[in-house]
Amino acid sequence: MSTSTGRLTFCQTCEDVEVTEFLSLGMQPAFRFPVDAQEAETEKLWPLDLGVCTRCGLVQAMEPVSERILFADDYHHLAGLTAGYRGHLRELADELAALHTGEPRRGSVVEIGSNDGSLLDELGERGFDVLGVDPCGSESPGGSPVVKDYFSSQVAKEVLVTEGPADVVVTLNAFAHVTDLHDVLDGVCTILDDRGMFVSESHYLVDLLQGLQYDFAYHEHSRYYSVTAMQAAFELHGLEVFRVDHIDTHGGSIRVFAGHAGVHEIERSVTDLRSLEDSLHLTDRAVYDAFARRVEDHRDELRRVIAQITADGSRIAAASAPGRGITVLNYCSLGPDDLEYVAEISPLKIGRLLPGTHVPVVDQEEVLCGPDQPEYALLLSWHIADEVISRLRTEGFRGRFVVPLPEVRIVD
Template sequence: MWSWRSPATTARCCPPSKRRVCARWASNLHRIWSRWPKKKGVESVARFFGRKCATELRTECGPAALICANNVLAHVPDLGGVLEGCRIATEPEGVVSIEVPYLVHLLEGLEYDTIYHEHLCYFSVRALADAFGRAGLAIFDIERLSVHGGSLRILARAGSRHAEVVDRMRQTERKKGLEDLATYRAFAAAVAKNRTDLRRILRELKHKGKRIAAYGAPAKGNTLLNYCGIGTDLVEYTVDRNPFKVGTFTPGMRLPVREVALLLEDRPEITLILPWNIASEIIEQQKDYVEKGGQFLVPIPQPRVVGDR
């Protein structure tokens, strides 16, 4: 098995006899995490993956029965090279499992904050089927996932004919207007309205004397903060559980990033949830904050205040 993105986590799901994992990490992550997967019996390899790398790794490690690439395909500039590499690296009946955020959910859920520089592609089933087909991979199943606001898990192997599920989902996409320019113009108009509504709500809360903080410092949060122009004039600070982020500032709008414990100590009346896709989990974690009168503002798809008040 070869895994990208979270190889140590993936390896724990496999029997020890199958844990021969070659993991391609981004160079910056490799320096931080490579020691930890190795302790778990996972070999970590930092290389840019493509046709040449796949051939070399197949020679070094043997062909893969399973390749997992979760939430990485949208980040690679050489899409064809990565997919062809997956075909080259797998054994004849080997499986390629790839997870990507789904364009349908992005449009219907107004998930515009997931559009940022690290993401080079936003995938429909039509686009995926064409890309996989050109790489000599046949899709035999597609699973719908709730992660990241709505994702797809594509299961494929070497071949030339996609399963019927691909045609069914392409037809559904066509009916939803994914091939019509008007759909994307309507999306742009809805995004602009969301910005107007969110800024209006924040200003109204400030006018009422409410103190506002934020929760999280994810990449998507920085898209929202910068696009909506939300700085320290509206939100005092944000909190995050990642110790590597605490003590820094959000890019652009320069919100200080503090420890999560400050939320309960400082008790701002309103907390804007930046990783809205896990809002229910965050609210559950912060039950004490809510019980003491705190409320949360969820910005997407429509700004709404949630809490016990």
């Protein structure tokens, strides 16, 4: 089986426009933790380089890795959702319920990439008929059913036969990594009811650029969206964006509402964000070259700060191992010589090695918050810094925090 789809030189939306590469984040691993040094030796790495289409503004990985490699059975995202993210799912479920007031059933929802079924359970409780499509999904605690497959136009046809059209198709952070964008959009059009809404949440390119969030680039994300780029892709399938909410998730995301063209009234939020994006020149190569220079400077600064800490005889470890942290550590070449360990609470990660850099992953409670704790903790989940700092303080960590992004700073 081929592990990458090869180097893509054409835009995945436009297909006939060559993309311009602007940033290389080096060789990066998948989000899979080797069990020991032997397994680490055979770990596979792929180049993570980003390019932009100067026609539609889509930013994409130059060499996407097949989702069939990345989302194999032991995929570690299943290790659990943060409390903040669970609240986010409840809020989204309330919002969708407010938009669908039918009695006794509110309508039907299909979720692409339903993960552990948390959102579907919330929607089911609010009176929706629900179905998930996810290759590693399992029946959720609330009993929401799942089709164990990758969503595609073919799967959509089968779902349409058994379930009928969907009032809502929803996908959270899965839209950036589907391998075949056009086939998935075909499938969405197939199952979406005439008046239905396709609701997707994706990390927002503008936040990525402005907040220097290059750590949001990893192999699970083969595309990075602006409203501009999303509209271009949707239009090719007769879908129209009618509302966009700019939300805090993952350091800045967009919740995009779309429907069959001409059905829904286009809200002000769409034109507002489009105006913002036009003013930022998201199809201009110079914007991305400037971003790449800032990323390189950041790498030098983070390495300098950590080298200074260890040169002074202090110890530093990383607190938690999110996907985005793995990108930073690999790009900045920060390994076991720089960080003593990574402290985690997930039993699926503890006792293993960090992908790529092979820093040992240890039990947070015993080590980072124990009696022999280091003076500094590198906060790789910096986008939820307040939540993590307050939790680590409660659990007994007394040292200082190095918050790596959007600029390196030390918090007492």
